[in-house]
Amino acid sequence: MSFSTLGLSAPILKALHEEGYENPTPIQAKAIPVILSRKDVLAGAQTGTGKTAGFTLPLLELLSQKKVSEGKSAIRALILTPTRELAAQVGQSVETYGKYLSLKSTVIFGGVGINPQIATLKKGVDILTATPGRLLDHVGQKTIDLSRVEFLILDEADRMLDMGFINDIRKVLAILPKSRQNLLFSATFSDEIKELADNLLNSPVLLEVARRNETGGGISQAVYILDKEKKRELLSHLIQDGNWKQVLVFTRTKHGANKLCEYLISKEITASAIHGNKSQGARTKALEDFKSGSVRVLVATDIAARGIDIDLLPHVVNFELPNISEDYVHRIGRTGRAGNVGSAISLVCGEELEYLNGIQRLIKQEIKQITLDGFTSKQVYVAEVKPQRGRQNNPSRDQKIRAERNSRNGGSSSSVSSKDGQARKPDNRDKKPWEKDKKATHGDDRGQKSYGSHSKTDSKPQRNTKFSQGKKY
Numbered sequence: 001m002s003f004s005t006l007g008l009s010a011p012i013l014k015a016l017h018e019e020g021y022e023n024p025t026p027i028q029a030k031a032i033p034v035i036l037s038r039k040d041v042l043a044g045a046q047t048g049t050g051k052t053a054g055f056t057l058p059l060l061e062l063l064s065q066k067k068v069s070e071g072k073s074a075i076r077a078l079i080l081t082p083t084r085e086l087a088a089q090v091g092q093s094v095e096t097y098g099k100y101l102s103l104k105s106t107v108i109f110g111g112v113g114i115n116p117q118i119a120t121l122k123k124g125v126d127i128l129t130a131t132p133g134r135l136l137d138h139v140g141q142k143t144i145d146l147s148r149v150e151f152l153i154l155d156e157a158d159r160m161l162d163m164g165f166i167n168d169i170r171k172v173l174a175i176l177p178k179s180r181q182n183l184l185f186s187a188t189f190s191d192e193i194k195e196l197a198d199n200l201l202n203s204p205v206l207l208e209v210a211r212r213n214e215t216g217g218g219i220s221q222a223v224y225i226l227d228k229e230k231k232r233e234l235l236s237h238l239i240q241d242g243n244w245k246q247v248l249v250f251t252r253t254k255h256g257a258n259k260l261c262e263y264l265i266s267k268e269i270t271a272s273a274i275h276g277n278k279s280q281g282a283r284t285k286a287l288e289d290f291k292s293g294s295v296r297v298l299v300a301t302d303i304a305a306r307g308i309d310i311d312l313l314p315h316v317v318n319f320e321l322p323n324i325s326e327d328y329v330h331r332i333g334r335t336g337r338a339g340n341v342g343s344a345i346s347l348v349c350g351e352e353l354e355y356l357n358g359i360q361r362l363i364k365q366e367i368k369q370i371t372l373d374g375f376t377s378k379q380v381y382v383a384e385v386k387p388q389r390g391r392q393n394n395p396s397r398d399q400k401i402r403a404e405r406n407s408r409n410g411g412s413s414s415s416v417s418s419k420d421g422q423a424r425k426p427d428n429r430d431k432k433p434w435e436k437d438k439k440a441t442h443g444d445d446r447g448q449k450s451y452g453s454h455s456k457t458d459s460k461p462q463r464n465t466k467f468s469q470g471k472k473y
């Protein structure tokens with residue numbers, strides 16, 4: 001299938017061609033026609049599947065088709081994202097794919113001055129990408145007019161809920177025009193997401209291409225089991241011995257990120273830390289340095305690293321395992337993107353074995369264990385891979401951890417996209433993960449379902465009665 005069969009016009013096809021995109025990814029092939037037919041969408045797709053273009057392309061098409069009234073542009077499309085860096089990234093996609101259209105777009109998020117944003121909004125924009133907090137600041141200051149919004153997109157909605165944005169989202173929904181097209185993208189479908197979807201969407205078409213517990217096919221995973229105090233030494237050994245040029249390292253805490261960064265620098269490995277306590281300027285610089293290759297290691301906490309899209313990022317290291325198993329999938333998804341191979345290494349000490357088992361159950365896979373002389377543990381490690389039962393490993397525990405994290409965190413980071421000659425291509429180098437082994441990588445065989453009466457594939461409407469029947473926002 002090619003993009004030209006999906007109903008996109010020449011200026012968009014030209015921009016896609018210049019980006020080197022030849023064929024739509026599964027989520028794009030499914031989402032673009034549905035969105036163009038003006039239906040609400042509930043899409044299950046993780047980062048790395050091409051979901052951003054999946055909603056941006058039809059959005060640009062619809063906005064450019066409809067004649068705009070004379071005079072200044074009005075905000076007709078609002079895209080909400082959980083983090084600043086994702087907002088910047090989505091905003092960049094809008095610019096890239098829409099460069100041959102006469103639509104105006106901008107991005108607003110916190111941590112940077114509000115006045116330049118006010119000035120840009122005053123001049124008029126058609127497409128606004130925003131994080132909820134700063135958007136509400138503008139609403140409070142009456143520096144934004146959302147009365148003409150026709151399209152609302154919630155990107156990474158599960159992340160937004162994880163980060164405690166539900167009340168902000170409700171406030172935004174309350175001031176939007178009632179008649180609009182809504183698109184909700186989420187990697188996971190918790191009960192909270194279903195409730196939000198049920199209240200927000202009108203007879204949505206359900207699109208699903210990637211199961212939430214699937215890890216990318218191009219990622220080789222390995223684990224070292226060792227004593228906690230040996231971890232930083234092993235990390236610096238791996239970086240130096242392997243001559244790694246670009247590695248994203250995850251720690252659980254901001255303090256831990258700073259300390260690890262200092263240690264690496266003391267070993268003459270260039271490193272920066274990125275987390276919620278850093279100023280926006282410091283985060284942007286850290287990402288730029290990492291992207292340009294002037295810094296080899298970026299040490300990040302989970303929230304700061306969400307949505308980071310670094311082309312050809314070759315290595316991800318879990319210096320500490322996340323205590324929510326799903327975060328492991330998100331973390332390692334930073335590498336092996338868009339058809340490239342990557343390595344994801346986890347350094348695991350005795351007290352984290354429980355997390356490791358939880359992760360292996362979630363991904364239904366035993367992660368290969370590597371041993372290295374001098375970096376082992378006296379702990380006896382027994383792999384425990386059991387089929388996952390139910391929706392989550394331990395929903396109540398994970399929910400509790402999320403709630404605690406929400407009260408601790410808030411910040412995020414800035415956009416990044418980088419090339420690094422270090423990344424190796426797989427043998428079938430021209431193929432994207434979605435082209436290789438659909439079953440293994442994306443579970444693409446489930447196709448498209450509809451909750452409403454619009455579906456061509458299902459004869460019976462499948463309104464999910466489990467969703468709560470609350471009021472429509």
Ligand code: AMP
Nearest residue numbers: 021023024025047048049050051052338
């Ligand atoms: P996303 O899931 O939206 O974060 O996209 C993941 C990566 O895939 C990004 O680096 C995109 O530039 C890339 N990408 C998106 N759509 C396509 C496509 N149709 N062909 C090739 N690469 C793509």
